[in-house]
Amino acid sequence: METKKSFLQTIDFSNLQGDFRGGAISFLVAVPLCLGIALASGAPLFAGIIAGIVGGIVVGAFSRSAVSISGPEAGLIIVTLSAIQALGSFPAFLLATCLAGLIQIGLGFAKAGMISNFFPSSVIKGMLAGIGIILIIKQLPHLVGYDADAAEGFALFQPGNFNIIEQLRMALGQFRAVAILIAVLSLGIFFLWERPALRQRAFVKNVPAALVVVLLGIGINEFFRMGFPEWALRGNHLVQLPVPESAAAFLNLFTFPDFSQWNNPLVYTSAVSIALVASLEALLAIEASDELDPLKRKTPTNHELKAQGIGNLVSGLVGGIPLTSVIVRSSVSINAGARTKVAALVHGTLLLVCVVTLPTLLNKIPWASLAAILLVTGYKLARIEVVKGVFAQGMSKFIPFVVTVVAILLTDLLIGIGIGMVAGIFFILRDHYLNAHRVRTHWDSDKDKTRIYVRLGDHVSFLSKARLMKLLKGVPDNAIVEIDGTNSSYIDSDVVTAIQNFGGVAKQRNIQLIFRQEQRNDYPFSHSRADIAMEVIE
Template sequence: MNDSKPVDTSSLTGDFRGGAISFLVAVPLCLGIALASGAPLFAGIIAGIVGGLVVGLVSRSALSISGPEAGLIVVTLGAIQALGSFPAFLLATCIAGLIQIGLGFARAGTISNFFPSSVIKGMLAGIGVMLIIKQLPHLVGYDADAAEGLALFQPDGFNLSEQLRMAMSQFSLVAVVITLLSLGIFYVWERPAFKKISFTKNVPAALVVVVLGICINELVKLLLPERALSGNHLVQLPVPENVSAFFQLFTFPDFSQWSNPLVYTSAVSIALVASLEALLAIEASDELDPLKRKTPANHELKAQGVGNLVSGLIGGIPLTSVIVRSSVSINAGARTKRAALLHGTLLLVCVITLPTLLNKMPWASLASILLVTGYKLARIDVFKTTFSEGPARFIPFVVTVLAVVMTDLLTGIGIGLVTGVFFILRDHYRNTHYVRTEWESDIKRIHVSLGDHVSFLSKAKLVKLLKSVPDNSILEIDGSNSSFIDNDVVLAIKNFGISARQRNIELIFLPGPATDQAPIYTSKELFNTYRHKNPKIGLRGVRSTSING
């Protein structure tokens, strides 16, 4: 059953804008990721088409768009090198798809529910920061790193600082002009006065940016050809000369490698990385969804598996849900999966009919689109809002952002998750119980209220409290509001009760009706007094443990 809420036909314009803009962004990214992965360039385009059309049809996500993703570069490159054959790698991709389908039926998608929202927000903001940083060389005309890998320092040693240094030495005035005009268009399109104009409401700024970039560069070619952008400053799609040449761009799996164990180890690696990235990406896409719809995670794993199976069968690299493309689409106004289907359709049609026109698009125009997308993901307001929520949310958020920027997407998420879990455990430790102290004549009465879930992690703090209880006092431990109390905690209380009578400490422990533990008390009189105050306790058919020294 589809969890998506019905959306009226007024979303059609927004879906068209979202599909068109995500298509423009997808073309260079598909090519760049294929290049960085050591695969044929057209394999990236195939994965983009399959991600839009096949996954778009099967998925129940309203806004997620799938395709090749930078986080898969390392595992793809490693698998191709290990297998020594791209057709053998395609077989591994097919098997990875089958594994993902199996994970979906095994209901493994629930793992996404264990990621704190602060880590998801940190992942989005980290991607935004990296999108901004990685576009800087392109904005001035330097385009050696077309892969857009989301890591500040690349494994081959060619890092961003080196790119920026080389970018300034290869400064292009035409690229800078295109960049400034593009950013100016984005700024104008967001002004309230311009939003009221029919043209700006219906035509996305990104489309104007791309058309303007092509026109400026073509004009420069006519007037000052030596200054015009060319080569890797422009998108570079393979251009088949005829129908036969087009079909030669497809590669098929080498099924003779089915007995090669490396194929299966590669398949497992691809499946695990692609699945985790997909789950996190749809979680992030749902976070960005203005309608706050929830994507069924298990079904999404099946959809991603079908996508990788088809992609591998026809010569495409692995794919997953891509938050960059999805966020570009959402920011452009997309509200249903029509945007993903249009994105895939445009990729298919244009690589067949318009590859020469697409190859006129300057990287500076596309970098401007990604720069604005990055800004929207990493707005200052996001940092301010998370900061106002307290250190337990802000610190995991910031750590995730920095880790994503300094390492890579999966490593950054892992570091952020560990940090988030630390704060969860810390808060759990702090909120184990609440203490209230009263005096009755000269006798100190200590009332301890346990929290809802008292796990073994609560034991240390509770034992510390028990040790601090003074002699000749009354200790009441009330677990009536607890839905779970770990046996280790109960044993610690029982062991304390054995020595309590020797110190003249009256103890009563009431686990409450929601747990399966029995009351523990050192004094029958105290227990009866407490039950008189709390009549519901007597309704359980009390299984009590009396400790009388």
């Protein structure tokens, strides 16, 4: 009998150094993203931080994913913004978030996590590459000091006709020399940290490049602030975290659900929307995180839905926006060396500790430093080796990959994945159509006739009917046609009927039709395989 393990027993402490690095770096990236996503969602800024804390600590504690990190995610911006506007009250929205969490828990018990198994690997890789490309594009304005848009969304075109192309155009006229200096030196550090000669040194092994980048960015900007204040970065060029002046002010940052709205139908429709979008994004992100996991572990998706549901329930109860598994933070953590869920717990704990004790220090981090971290992360997700690997698998994999990438760039994450799925399903059906059976044609000298041997595949569905009928229609008169279904575990009744109908035509054209099947008692139609065989063998 399998015994249940305690929480501590589920944690592997053998990789603490890498886990602490991954948690710390993902924390640094998470701070501005939590704030930016909350701002874009029309929610209080601190609500984004709360969701980040809950995603790290609560979901991290309940999840069985080794490397995934949860928190507010840009794909939830539109559903959150729409729900807040529809309900007209943030506390009412928090109630909807709590209900969404309960729905996700129910989906977990209903074993709805299996849906993630139906996404082709080419679409998952396309999703990762698309996210990587958008991360790169979105960081370009920040690298030169244009920081008007702090939300790192996954859509190339944002609401309100203010898109990344316009951002790049505006950024060209608003260069900040200090931001460019920080960005260039930061990218140089990442480049040096990857050099084989330096990677052998103890300092480079133990200190992540991203941490050096953040400290360097703070140091350079502080140098200019003290010596050349007119050049220093200020305002939205730096992280902007709320700084409470007292314990009472800190508590005022929390908001609680309005339970009096329990009879408002809009609360329930908003809850369903949040639950569906958050669940789908979580399942896709978990699939992608497992793909990035160097140890290739698989996360139990049904349990993950429950963990995500608990996270959203708690987030809504204490004033946070909806959360889900986030591939950007997860990939940053993995690249920094994280291998267990300790990284997620460190990530959430650091968020909690720092917003309480060190908000002023965090507000000294330049956006240019964080942009360099995200640009390198985006490059690793969309590097050319990934494209070459998918291309080597053939066009049936490569085209859905490309379609997914392009669709995500031109629309958003969920729509892009949907379009990629359509492309992937098309090639799955096409391959099924082309590989439903094998044909061998030769001259039978004993019978002085053309002999056509057709071997059916293991699973002959109705999709195979069209190609089989096309083959039979082209059979010459006076030929011998042998259809071998003895190795087929399933033959659709439509295919059987089509073969039977051809049997009548075959007599008129002097075609000898032989149809062989394994005779089984569990044949899934109204008559046995033996009956069918007797009807069509001529």
